[in-house]
Amino acid sequence: TQLLEQSPQFLSIQEGENLxxxxxxxxxxxxxxxxxxxxxxxxxxxxxxxxxGEVKKLKRLTFQFGDARKDSSLHITAAQPGDTGLYLCAGRDRGSTLGRLYFGRGTQLTVWP
Amino acid sequence: DAMVIQNPRYQVTQFGKPVTLSCSQTLNHNVMYWYQQKSSQAPKLLFHYYDKDFNNEADTPDNFQSRRPNTSFCFLDIRSPGLGDAAMYLCATSRGGGFQETQYFGPGTRLLVL
Incomplete structure (x- = not known):
């Protein structure tokens, strides 16, 4: 089993903060x-x-894949209440026949107005 | 515009009473997946179909069965639900199994076992 650990598990912040x-x-x-x-x-x-080492940006969200392809991060700039949700990372195993996804437990983000 | 549809959205069943969850897709994708997601836990793959080829995960209980009568539909049958089977059940599809393929998820069916 390939495990993905996500942190933090819960995050509660004010609108406008970065995370x-x-x-x-x-x-x-x-x-x-x-x-x-x-x-x-x-x-x-x-x-x-x-x-x-790849970095992708999606508006206020910046995603980075580690050089060794073992880790990743998601950075949100100026968080908004609409960003509230459960953020899940999922890794794909090239070796498996169907590139199955291994999910982390997720980070529950709450952004307060 | 719905692409992956799950019915019902909420299902209440009694302990031991068989239940069937339904998933349909309008994407004509080859692969369909069933995941179980419990509160504060990662989605757990139960099984998947590549076309008609069924692939069961090693740790999926025998209590869980699946049918895919055609490309568009896939069913999850829980033969004798226990209290521990209460969860969100997610159906997903992908065109193929390549490592860059996107999985498209349905809205899920939340199962409650009384």
Whole structure:
């Protein structure tokens, strides 16, 4: 089993603050994806990172894949209440037949107005 | 515009009473997945289909079965639900299994076992 550890598990901040959440593993992944899940809904893909050291930006969200492809981070600038949700990272194993996803437990983010 | 549809959104069943959850997709994707997600836990893959080929995860209990009668539909059958089976059940699809493939998730069915 390939485990992804996410930290922090819970994060509660005020609107306008910056934050970073982390996704770490001892395993190497061929790609890593970040999803956001809102209450009562399924996860929605935010980004896929593939290359070690890769940085992707999606408006106020910045995603980074570690050089060794074992870890990733998500940084949100000037958080807004609409950013509230469960952020899940999921790693893909190139070695498996179907590139199965291994999910972390997620970081529950609450942004207060 | 719905792409992955799950019915029902909420299901209440009694301990030991069989229940079936439904998933349909309009994407014509080859792969369909069923995940179980308990509160504050990561989604856990139960099984998946690549076309008609069924792949069961080693630690998926025998109590859980699945059917895929055609490309569009996939069902999750829980033969004798226990209290520990209460969870959100997520269906997802992908075109193939490549390492950059996107999985598209449905809204989930929240199962309550009384």
């Amino acid at each position: 970073t959440v982390y996704c770490n593993s001892s395993s190497v992944f061929s790609s890593l994806q970040w999803y956001r899940q809102e209450p009562g809904e399924g996860p929605v893909l935010l980004v896929t990172v593939v290359t070690g």
